[in-house]
Amino acid sequence: MSKFAIEARDIVAGYVPELPILKDVSLKAETAKVTVIIGPNGAGKSTLIKAIAGLVKVSSGRVTLNGSDITNPQPDQMGAMGIAYVPQSNNIFRSLTIRQNLELLLRNAGAERAARLAALFEQFPPLAEKQHQKAGALSGGQRQFLAVAMALAVKPSVILMDEPSAGLSPKAAQEVLEHARKLTEQGVTIILVEQNVKQALRLADHCYILADGRNQVDGPAQDLLSDPVVAQIYLGGKRIAATAAATTTAATATTS
Amino acid sequence: MIQHLVDGILVGSILSLGAIGLTMAMHMLRFANFSHAELLSIGAYCALVFDGVFKAIYAPLAAAIGPLSLTWALALAIVISMGITGGSAILIDRLVFRRVRAKGGELSMVFASFGVAMIIRNVLGLMFGLQVQLYSKDIVFAVVLSQDPFLLVKPDQIFSLVAALIIMFVFHLVLSRTTFGYSLRAVAENPELAQVSGISLIRMITLIWIIGGGLAAAAGVFYGLTNQVNPVLGRDLLLPIFAATIVGGIGSIYGAALGGFLVGIASNLALLILPSGYSPAMPFLIIIVVLILRPTGLFGEERH
Numbered sequence: 001m002s003k004f005a006i007e008a009r010d011i012v013a014g015y016v017p018e019l020p021i022l023k024d025v026s027l028k029a030e031t032a033k034v035t036v037i038i039g040p041n042g043a044g045k046s047t048l049i050k051a052i053a054g055l056v057k058v059s060s061g062r063v064t065l066n067g068s069d070i071t072n073p074q075p076d077q078m079g080a081m082g083i084a085y086v087p088q089s090n091n092i093f094r095s096l097t098i099r100q101n102l103e104l105l106l107r108n109a110g111a112e113r114a115a116r117l118a119a120l121f122e123q124f125p126p127l128a129e130k131q132h133q134k135a136g137a138l139s140g141g142q143r144q145f146l147a148v149a150m151a152l153a154v155k156p157s158v159i160l161m162d163e164p165s166a167g168l169s170p171k172a173a174q175e176v177l178e179h180a181r182k183l184t185e186q187g188v189t190i191i192l193v194e195q196n197v198k199q200a201l202r203l204a205d206h207c208y209i210l211a212d213g214r215n216q217v218d219g220p221a222q223d224l225l226s227d228p229v230v231a232q233i234y235l236g237g238k239r240i241a242a243t244a245a246a247t248t249t250a251a252t253a254t255t256s
Numbered sequence: 257m258i259q260h261l262v263d264g265i266l267v268g269s270i271l272s273l274g275a276i277g278l279t280m281a282m283h284m285l286r287f288a289n290f291s292h293a294e295l296l297s298i299g300a301y302c303a304l305v306f307d308g309v310f311k312a313i314y315a316p317l318a319a320a321i322g323p324l325s326l327t328w329a330l331a332l333a334i335v336i337s338m339g340i341t342g343g344s345a346i347l348i349d350r351l352v353f354r355r356v357r358a359k360g361g362e363l364s365m366v367f368a369s370f371g372v373a374m375i376i377r378n379v380l381g382l383m384f385g386l387q388v389q390l391y392s393k394d395i396v397f398a399v400v401l402s403q404d405p406f407l408l409v410k411p412d413q414i415f416s417l418v419a420a421l422i423i424m425f426v427f428h429l430v431l432s433r434t435t436f437g438y439s440l441r442a443v444a445e446n447p448e449l450a451q452v453s454g455i456s457l458i459r460m461i462t463l464i465w466i467i468g469g470g471l472a473a474a475a476g477v478f479y480g481l482t483n484q485v486n487p488v489l490g491r492d493l494l495l496p497i498f499a500a501t502i503v504g505g506i507g508s509i510y511g512a513a514l515g516g517f518l519v520g521i522a523s524n525l526a527l528l529i530l531p532s533g534y535s536p537a538m539p540f541l542i543i544i545v546v547l548i549l550r551p552t553g554l555f556g557e558e559r560h
Contacts, residue, residue, distance in 0.1 A: 053452060079454040090449060093442045100438050105453055107435035154454065 005189035011061035013051040023213035036204035043210040053085040084151035088162040091147035094136030105153035141172030268520025269420035273475035275500035275512035277468025283507030287365035291372035293490035299473025306333035325392035338470035345469030381487040416478035499539035505553025
């Protein structure tokens, strides 16, 4: 098996062919590690994982899963390939109960369905308690946990998460991110887009910084966390000349 | 007043069946399908044809069922008609809507649906003539359900109401008890999330057309059974069905069912204070009021 679960190479993608949001982005996500993508608004972070998930058309470049080409997959085939995508918002079916949300994802599990549902409820006890409630009645944090549980229902090897901490209290955000971290212990590869840079860098193994649809910096998350320039740009310092400074001073190499 | 209320409920059940299919297609395909009501006409005429065929093939099927004017032949024809109308809905999608969807925007789809509606209406007129047709020429008298308040109902109306309620109940069981039903609700609520949850939108669009067409066919036959069949049947029911969909909230299947009854009742109760000539305006009024006060309808939510 490839060391990298997901590899995206030289990706050009966007909602309109003439106006690509991703102009040339590459990313390698190591198996059973957390790879975080950060960057300013409009950098193309969410577009990148949507492009991997087949929700945004890749006009140039290549995406592989464990070495196999999966560029522009049918989004409804992602689960069968072992990839789950958790959108930033509207990531649960609010009109369905919690149990129905999970049963929907487990519909092809056959005889294993009951056991897998029980396992998910064991992993997320608050969801088990409220399993017959409408998912729309859940708090923000619980919704994110349900979204993660739905992603896990298809037994993915890779989970793409788009800002899972968005709109959550700091405590709930921490819980969700820590849970994402724990999933790597089960061999799951996590690719995470986050605005909460400090928290994301603390839990991630590797980080990519994007700006204006291109790679700027990438490297081990801990190194970037302690990098003074990255700290200045993304952790509360000035954002002036961000791109140039980060590109020239970051010690780590961009994706080779 | 009670008579108007009962009449409203009877009409409402027909509108509900039509509105369920419309709300699913409108929400998922993001366009106001003005040809949906023509599926009721297709269903009504299809049943008329097969009713005649079955009667010709096997004479005992021409016997009426109990006190109804409904014959065994027509009962069978309803089932066939639901299937054929569902197939017609898919055919229309493949021939017109899918092609327009690939190249045009929502507005193009709306105009295309106007065109489709006119084509269907005129083709039916050419094939069957513009004159009114009846499933049965037998005279069926209304039954007095109550003397005080005085309440008259035709057996066929009761059959239509009960049959519509049974169809809706079965549909409810499918929606609330099966993963296929969850998939339908998921697609109606959030197509993109449904897709990344492994649901094939192409397959679901096909199924929605089949279900919507089938329900529309049943509505068309029930309308024909309690009123009459003519090529403008769909056109006449278009606005009330749209009003039911908007009242319930676009995308809400349960909302559409309830909206049908609300529009049917409101239109009939309006006859208490308005001359009957103004009755067709009632759905317009309902649409305007709902769009001003609650644009998402009773159960609708902002589209995700």
